Amino acid sequence: MMKCTDLAEKFGLEVLTASEKDISIEGVYIGDLLSIVMAKAKQDYAWITIQTHLNIVAVADLLELSCIIIVENMDLEPDALEKAMELEIPVFKTKKSAYNVACDFNQMGIK
Template sequence: MKISELVEALALEVKASGDLEEEISGVVVGDLLSFIMAKGQPGWAWITIQSHVNVAAVAVLRDMPLIVVASGRPVDDDLVDRCSQEGVTLAYSPLSAYVLSGKIYGLGLTEGS
C-alpha cells in the first residue's frame, strides 16, 4: 500500500511530505524509541504518540518512510522540519494508536505484510 493511499484511507493530516508514492510493507506501533529501533523495519509505517525531533532520527535510522503521530498529540515544529529535511512523511491523527492500528489491519496491512 502506498503512503498516499494510507493517508487518504485514514484521513491523516500530512505535516511533512516525503515520497507519498512509496510502498508501506508493514507497521510498528510504539512509543519507546529503543523498542522501535529494535523492531522497526525498512519500509514500515510507525504509529506513535511521541512528537519530538528524536522520532525523525529513529525513522531515518530504521529507514521507515512514514510516522503517524496519534491521539491528537501536538506535533513539534522541530519534528516537522527534520522530517521535511530527511524526506520522511509525517502525518497526524486525532485517533488513538489502537483505533489507527485496527483500521490499518482492516485495510490488509499488517506487521511485515
C-alpha cells in the same frame, strides 16, 4: 500493499509532511519507547506513536521507515517538523488512538 501517498485519504489523516518518493508500506509498528522501536520496527514499516520530538525523525530515518503517524492529536514539535521535511519523511497526524489506526491497517491487510 499501500503507498504513503494514499494513506491520508484512506485513513482520514492530516498530512504534516509529505514526500515526492513513492514509498510503500510493508507493515506497521506501534511503539513509544525509542529503543524498543529501533530494535523491533522494520524498513518500510509505518510507525504509530504519540512521541512528537526530533528523535522520532532520527529513528525513522535510521530504520528507513515509510512514515510516522502521530496519534491522539499530539502536536509535532517544530524542529521535528523541519527535520522531517528536510529528510522527506512523511509524517501524519490523527485524533484516533493507536489502536484505531492499527485496526485501519489491519482492515487493509497490512500487519
